Amino acid sequence: MEEITQFGKILDEEQRQAMRKKFSSIKFDSITRFYPVPVNLVLPYEHNNITFDFIAIEPARPGFVRYQYMMEGYENEWSPVSEKSNATYGNIREGSYTFKVKAQSPDGIWSSPLTYTFKVLPPWYRTWWFIITAVGCLITLFYLVIRWRLHQKFRKQLERSEKEKQFAELQHKTVELEMQALRAQMNPHFIFNSLNSVNMFILENNKSQASEYLSKFSRLVRLILHHSQESFIPLDRELEALQLYLELESLRFEKRFDYKISVKDIDTTMTKVPPLIIQPYAENAIWHGLMQKKEKGHLEIEIYGTEKILFCKITDDGIGRDRAAELKSKSSLPHKSLGMRITADRLAMLQQQEKIETPIVVRDLVLPDGRAAGTEVLIQLPFHYD
Numbered sequence: 001m002e003e004i005t006q007f008g009k010i011l012d013e014e015q016r017q018a019m020r021k022k023f024s025s026i027k028f029d030s031i032t033r034f035y036p037v038p039v040n041l042v043l044p045y046e047h048n049n050i051t052f053d054f055i056a057i058e059p060a061r062p063g064f065v066r067y068q069y070m071m072e073g074y075e076n077e078w079s080p081v082s083e084k085s086n087a088t089y090g091n092i093r094e095g096s097y098t099f100k101v102k103a104q105s106p107d108g109i110w111s112s113p114l115t116y117t118f119k120v121l122p123p124w125y126r127t128w129w130f131i132i133t134a135v136g137c138l139i140t141l142f143y144l145v146i147r148w149r150l151h152q153k154f155r156k157q158l159e160r161s162e163k164e165k166q167f168a169e170l171q172h173k174t175v176e177l178e179m180q181a182l183r184a185q186m187n188p189h190f191i192f193n194s195l196n197s198v199n200m201f202i203l204e205n206n207k208s209q210a211s212e213y214l215s216k217f218s219r220l221v222r223l224i225l226h227h228s229q230e231s232f233i234p235l236d237r238e239l240e241a242l243q244l245y246l247e248l249e250s251l252r253f254e255k256r257f258d259y260k261i262s263v264k265d266i267d268t269t270m271t272k273v274p275p276l277i278i279q280p281y282a283e284n285a286i287w288h289g290l291m292q293k294k295e296k297g298h299l300e301i302e303i304y305g306t307e308k309i310l311f312c313k314i315t316d317d318g319i320g321r322d323r324a325a326e327l328k329s330k331s332s333l334p335h336k337s338l339g340m341r342i343t344a345d346r347l348a349m350l351q352q353q354e355k356i357e358t359p360i361v362v363r364d365l366v367l368p369d370g371r372a373a374g375t376e377v378l379i380q381l382p383f384h385y386d
Contacts, residue, residue, distance in 0.1 A: 094122035289318020320372025
């Protein structure tokens with residue numbers, strides 16, 4: 001009956017198969033029992049035209065029935081009142097729609113709207129899987145272009161002049177020396193002595209000094225490890241670590257020496273220096289100069305500068321280099337100044353980079369009667385500003 005109504009004839013099996021294939025992409029859950037209407041209809045985008053046929057049940061005067069309809073999502077207003085009993089919509093965009101229709105009886109009474117909801121799918125080029133695939137392809141293409149550009153840039157870097165290659169090797173060696181300096185400063189000897197001092201305080205039942213020493217020691221370790229990650233650090237952070245180190249050494253050696261750090265006309269927060277550059281010379285002055293004398297020693301560190309050069313002067317009133325070398329030669333376990341050697345290498349690298357003629361100057365101090373009065377070390381660094 002439906003075939004005769006729609007096509008004017010009964011279709012043969014071949015025609016039915018062709019129709020099934022043509023409309024196979026139309027989906028619905030079921031057909032209503034009394035009215036042959038598909039439930040939860042889903043239309044593909046190529047079949048986005050639809051016609052609704054409707055009629056009111058009015059046996060007495062069907063010719064006087066009037067209708068109004070609208071489709072939410074497609075139009076915003078009801079259609080004009082008319083006796084037309086069908087509505088056709090074409091070129092419907094993807095989305096969900098609800099068709100509404102109401103009838104007016106010959107007596108002018110309107111019925112409640114009858115509704116029917118269905119959905120239209122988007123075309124393939126507006127589906128989520130296509131958009132994701134397209135975005136993925138664009139990202140891949142962008143990645144390949146960036147990778148190609150980086151590869152080209154890398155090839156140009158490899159083709160640079162011999163002078164630039166030597167400069168890169170110089171920078172690499174600088175990093176290696178800085179890491180060696182870190183290991184030299186935090187060597188097992190320093191840690192062993194520091195923990196022995198804590199143990200001594202505990203054995204003497206001096207809990208407050210042990211706690212103070214251990215607190216300062218942990219802060220120093222944290223600062224040094226943090227500074228080791230950078231090629232240059234602000235001068236105030238370098239002096240903070242140096243201050244902690246000197247406090248520890250003074251506490252460990254029962255305050256057998258005094259120390260003083262002074263800065264003249266320099267913004268320590270803006271001035272940047274290589275990390276762990278002063279401490280090895282301060283350590284050398286304490287171990288080989290001040291701790292070898294009977295009287296209380298004095299250590300002074302001065303920071304000052306010119307327009308281009310930053311000066312760090314370390315002065316002690318110890319026994320002097322000649323006497324220290326003599327005692328070192330007699331010792332069965334001479335102290336190896338590994339930190340001094342590595343720091344000297346780092347300063348030599350800076351000398352090549354910054355064209356500083358003499359980065360380190362060591363001068364022996366002498367009393368009027370000719371006796372040794374200590375040692376003065378002058379470190380010259382290029383000015384670096386943040």
